[in-house]
Amino acid sequence: MKKRLYAAFIVIIFIFLWYVQITPAGSFINIENIEYGIDNTFKVNELVEAKITLTNSSPNNFKGKLSFERWNIYKNLSGLGGRPEKRRVKVFSFSKEFEIAGNSKKVIILPVYLGVDDSEQYLRVYTSDGRLISSVKIKPKAYYLKDCVGIFSHMAAASDLSYVLKNSGKAANVVVLGSKNFPIRESLLEMFEFIIIHNYKTSNLTAEQYQALKDYVAKGGNLLITLGENYQKNLSVFTDDFLVGSIGKVKTGDIVLKRVSQKDYTQNVAASSNQEDTVLKKIKYVEFDLKNAELINQKHIQRIKYGKGIVLVTSFDPFDNQFTGEEKKKIFEIIIENMNTSFYNPQNFYTVYPANSIFYTAVNVKWPNSTIILILIALYIVFVSFGNYFILRRLNKRHLTWQLILLESIVWTVIIFGVASLYRINQPNVNAVNFIVYNSDGKGYVVDKYYQIFSPFGTDVEIKSIENQKLEPIFLNYDFWTYRDNPTNDFDYTPWNKIAFRGLTGPFIKNIKDQMVYEVDDIPLDVNFNVKDISKITVEINNRSDYKIKNIFVVLYNNYVYIEELKPHSKATKTISNIYGMLVDEIRNRFYNNQRGIIRDFRLIDRETELLSSLIPNDLSNPFLIGHIENYKNDKLNINSEVLKVRSEAVFRKDLSRVTIFKNKRIILPGSVTPNLIKNTFPNVNYITPNKAISFYGKGELELEYDLSGYLDRIEKVLIQMPKQYGRYNVDEFIFNVKTQKWDKITFDKPLALGSHEIEKYFQNNKIRVRIVGKDEKSVTAIPLISAEGGEK
Incomplete structure (x- = not known):
């Protein structure tokens, strides 16, 4: 017995020594340093780039895997003795394989997603065979929640910008950008409210970085390009059709900046602090014309739309040392007002992302073709009926009819379910949802694309990128999903190549996102505004495409x-x-009222509403068209090593011009000129969008200024009318007389028409001011709409 115990002990010691000897150098791999985002600046509820420094203190080379893991913690009250127990469930992981030489360091870039809930997040190192050898728990700090601004320039300009923003009432992390720290993934740029190109040779950017910058704008970002003396450096990368126009000479002269374009009607403004225009004396600027641009401040600030985003170009350098701090503040207030940023928007401003119903309902998701199943069922019916009859008759054992039917039912059921399982598991159904924006220049971009993967049975699903795809999991607002689980829960992600879902239980719908921005051909859809009378408008829509367009x-x-x-x-x-x-x-009400039948499918109503509303622009002064094509172009996706043909749908927006031409006359459409807010003391407002007030009630005063410059060379007729749908009660209305410098009392009971004589009387520099006074708590008014007719611009 002792000999056996000795032998067993020797075997155990031998196995232990052998295990220790073959243990790889990974035992000496340590996570030495972690840097988050760009210059340690990021937002916790967005994708973050992490730079992880690993050290190998062993002389041996090591090959393994670095993984970011997110674990949810659930409290289970049914533990032993009634004591609560914690249950940890891995939600997802991002992984990357790496090699590191002996006695060396290596920096690995890995995306991470940091939330603000009680989940636990780890960076872990595994060996090639999957053994854990190093682990670090990470947790973000609260100050990372600040807004961020990026600037291609030097530190002095970054400090200057930070000071100006702080004095304007909005502190932000200002990050100095360059080719060394600018990411190649546009999803990592979502943390920036806007990016400025000020004093930087942009041709230093790689082709991938430049594409990421353009994609950032197309997805809703803001880009400011300053000219001035540095214009050649700043424009050196823009050699394609991203910016089209002409550059003139560098000049020195005075620049007149219009007063701050305050359009936030949701806030009370007792009196404007910027009543007068600002004159910048002897400033160096560059003459330029940007094709299809909107003139914000004569030709010194021009704006174009690119996808969902904004590109703003200034003829001068807003960081010029001869500007005072107050002048810089006014310049950036104008700039930020004309972007899609939330810096100066009301607190209830929000960004629309596709909501849950989009991910859990898909118009093109159908069960796989059941032809084989139907054939098997038909054979079963034939066999049970006629087959039984001839078999039992031949054997002369008709008394076994019911026993044979029972046996055949069991066998045939097993066969049918077996074939169905094999057939359907290997053929998941995929639907692609494209969000497309066509700008007024006719160019179209797929700004967002989601793939919905459906299967009625449990299975593993592995998706790989093909061609130009940039596949990423969906984790926008991850911590706030209310339906069952996240639409991309339980996955392993290898940036930027593979997403694997393991052990899915059916039926399921899983979603992933393609971050690539694709240029697409125009959908030939003409929109004509027929303005026989400025106060009465009809719209003609001509669908010249091969698509059936709904809603x-x-x-x-x-x-x-x-x-x-x-x-x-x-x-x-x-x-x-x-x-x-x-x-x-x-x-939503339109869809609700249009559904036929007694029972309405609210999932489809919600989905259609959220699809279309996700493309509604923040600025409603530009007319636009939105629509839905259920059968769009075919797509493809690599699933389980097989390239599948994918059906797709398209939700699109076409930006339209604010000025229409009718019988050779140019007409500014009503509502296309958003007035500047001079004064507002009304206590209550109603909204048309979450950040846009449309009507006012209570005792108060509203003073507005309409600026028609940049639309018409010559104004011949003007019509000002009060929207009837919001009510108008117990108010006095005035219009400012520039001749007498007094307010003339008028009424908006009917549309107010102004001819050439009245235009001279009430317009100065193409501007007109309107004042509305609510007499008591029952007073109701809205923002008057202005339209005009005139000569060519």
Whole structure:
């Protein structure tokens, strides 16, 4: 017995020594340093780039895997003795394989996603065979929640910008950018409210970095390019059609900046602090013309739309040392006002992301083809009926009929379910949802694309990128999902190549996102505003495409046209209807009222509403069209090492011009000129979008200024009208007389028409001011709409 115990002990010692000897150098791999985001600046609820420094203190080379893991903690109250127990569940992981030489360091870049909940997050190192050898728990700090601004320039300009923003009431992390720290993934740029190119040779950017910058703008980002003396450096990378225009000479002269374009009607403004225009004396600027640009401040600030984003170009350097601090503050207030940033928007401003119903309902998701199953069922029916009869008759054992039917039912059921399982597991169904924006220049971009993967049975799903795809999991607002679990829960992600879902239970729908921005051909859809009378407008929509388009909305500020379905190569003409409240609610009510039958499918109503509303722009002064194509171009996706043909749908927006041409006359459409807010003391407001007030009530005063410069060379007729749908009660209305410098009392009971004589009387530098006074708590008013007719611009 002792000999056996000795032998067993020797074997155990031998195995232990052998294990220790073959243990790889990974025992000496340590996570030495972690840097988050760009210059340690990031937002916790967005994708973050982490730079992890690993050290290998062993002389041997090591090959393994670095993994970021997120674990949810659940409290289980049914533990032993009634004591609560914690249950840890891994939600997802991002992994990257690496090699490191002996006695060396290596920096690995890995995306991470840091939330603000009680989840636990780890960086871990594994050996090639999957053994854990190093682990560090990470947790972000609260100060990372600040807004961020990026600037291609030197530190002095970054400090200057930080000071200006702070004095304007908004502190932000200002990050100095360059080719060394600028990421190649546009999803890592989402933390920036805007990016400035000020004093930097942009041709230093790689092709991938430049593409990431353009994609950042297309997805809704803001880019400011300053010219001045540094214009050649700043524009050196823009050699394609991203910016089209002409550059003139560098000049020195005075620049007149219009007063701050305050358009936030949701906040009370007792009196404007910027009543006068600002004159910048003897400033160096560059003459330039940007194609299809909107003139914000004569030609010194020009704006174009690129996808969902904004590109703003200034003729001068806003960081010029001869500007005072107050002048820099005014310049950046104008710049930020004309971007998609939330810096100066009200607290209830929010960014629209696709909501849950989009991810859990898909119009093109169907069960796989069941032809084989139907054939097996038909054979079963034939065999049980005629087959039984001939077999039992041949054997002369008809008394076994019911026993044979029972046996055949069991066997055939096993066969049918076996074939169905094999057939359907290997063929998941995929639907692609494309979000497309067509700018007024006719160029279109797929700014967001989601793939929905459906299977009725449990299975493993592994998706790999093909061609130009930049596949990423979905974790926007991850911590706030209310439906079962996150649409991309339980996955392993290898940036930027592979996403693997393991052990899925069916039925399921899983979603992933393609971060690539694709240019697409125009959908030939013409929109003509027929303005026989400025106060009465009809809209003609001509579908010249081969697509059947459903749920078309043409929005003209607080009016819209709705067409339920427009067949290929067909036309429709509609009279505009009023929007009485929130635009999203108006869209939802349309879908609700259009559904046939007693029982309405609220999932489809919610999905269609959220699809279309996700493309509604923040600025409603530009007319636009949104629509839905259920059968768009075919797509493809690599699933389980097989390239599948994917059906796709498209939700699109077409930006339209604010000025229409009718009988050779140019007409500014009503609502296209958003007035500047001079004064507002009304205590209550109603909204058309979450950050756009449309009507006011209570005792107060409203003073507005309309600026028609940049639209018409010559103003011949003007019409000012009060929207009827919001009510108008117990108010006094005035218009400012520039001749007498007094307020003339008027009334908006009917549209107010101004001819050439009245235009000279009330317009100065193409500007006109309106004042509305609410007499008591029952007073109701809205923002008057202005339209004009005149000569060519």
